[in-house]
Amino acid sequence: MASSNIFDLSRLSLNQATLKHATLPEAVEVAAAAGYGSIGLWRDRVQECGADKAARIVRHAGLTVSSLCRGGFFTALDSERAAAALEDNRRAIDEAAVVGTSELIMVVGGLPANPAPGRPVSPNSGRAERDLQAARERVCERLAELVPYASEHGVRLVLEPMHPIFCADRGVISTLDQALDIAAPFAPESVGVVVDTYHVWWDPRLESSIARAGEEGRLASYQVCDWVLPLKEDTLNSRGYVGDGYIDFESVTRWIATAGYSGPVETEIFNTDIWDRPLAEVAEHVAADYVAHVLPHL
Numbered sequence: 001m002a003s004s005n006i007f008d009l010s011r012l013s014l015n016q017a018t019l020k021h022a023t024l025p026e027a028v029e030v031a032a033a034a035g036y037g038s039i040g041l042w043r044d045r046v047q048e049c050g051a052d053k054a055a056r057i058v059r060h061a062g063l064t065v066s067s068l069c070r071g072g073f074f075t076a077l078d079s080e081r082a083a084a085a086l087e088d089n090r091r092a093i094d095e096a097a098v099v100g101t102s103e104l105i106m107v108v109g110g111l112p113a114n115p116a117p118g119r120p121v122s123p124n125s126g127r128a129e130r131d132l133q134a135a136r137e138r139v140c141e142r143l144a145e146l147v148p149y150a151s152e153h154g155v156r157l158v159l160e161p162m163h164p165i166f167c168a169d170r171g172v173i174s175t176l177d178q179a180l181d182i183a184a185p186f187a188p189e190s191v192g193v194v195v196d197t198y199h200v201w202w203d204p205r206l207e208s209s210i211a212r213a214g215e216e217g218r219l220a221s222y223q224v225c226d227w228v229l230p231l232k233e234d235t236l237n238s239r240g241y242v243g244d245g246y247i248d249f250e251s252v253t254r255w256i257a258t259a260g261y262s263g264p265v266e267t268e269i270f271n272t273d274i275w276d277r278p279l280a281e282v283a284e285h286v287a288a289d290y291v292a293h294v295l296p297h298l
Helices: 024-033 043-049 051-060 079-099 132-152 176-183 206-215 249-258 279-293
Strands: 012-015 038-042 064-072 103-107 156-159 191-196 219-224 265-267
Touching: 012 024, 012 064, 012 279, 024 038, 024 043, 024 051, 024 279, 038 043, 038 051, 043 051, 043 064, 043 079, 051 064, 051 079, 064 079, 064 219, 079 103, 079 132, 103 191, 103 219, 132 156, 132 176, 156 176, 156 219, 176 191, 176 206, 191 206, 206 219, 206 249, 219 249, 249 279, 265 279
Parallel strands: 012 038, 012 265, 038 064, 064 103, 103 156, 156 191, 191 219, 219 265
Antiparallel strands: none
16 A cells, blocks of 8 residues: 555544544544544543543644534433433533534434334334434424534534434434535534535435535535445444445545535544554555545545
8 A cells, every 4th residue: 555644634534433442542643643634533532531631632643623423312202311412412512622623523313213223113112203304303403402502612513414224223314405404593603514425425416415515604524434335234334445335535525625615534434344453554544545535636
């Protein structure tokens, strides 16, 4: 694999999910050594060392924080679970502000009929627990509760549309247009959207949706990885290196650039085989793929 060190990696961000087993200090060290400009943090790793310490570690390495994953999972029907979810999201907003990112990625959650991601439907579920439109309406309602708090802390809530295979258990928002419709009542500085290629590459309206997001000033993040086959038993962990699968990164990246996005490009890969590889090897592979398949089209 050719070295990527001679290329400009200032816009490349290493999402911590790509180095699942690395601690936050390990991930930061690897990203900085490989020449990345930023890192996308995950809350569990931030909480292991504390948000203040995490911020210092990132700054000391010369990196910035491109985003924090994740908030959301607030589609519950019952008031107790809804209140707990809102409180957790306020903690996520606090953490985002402390680590120094304005972008909090929101995976909004699936249907109330789902007890936990990947699990069978709850046996006592009725129509209300399966009502998809009502779940999406609750997303709007809960965003309205969170936006004032997030705005006070300089944090934007970034809606992530997810592939329809995750609609039941992880994200009732399936397309970029749906995310933009839900974001519409709020200022672009308060609610944005993320384009994650794994989730939206298939959408026949993707080009026009990205253009719309740019026109509305809501493009907050661009996350890349590839759609590879065969899918793993756990489809969440079926992502591949950029260029190893079916996604047309040239077209999607050009659409992103044309829409006016000039922020970090995060590589976020959930894949158990990649997680088992040496950290520096993965970081170098990701950088080389970025140089080959994304950077020329930004």
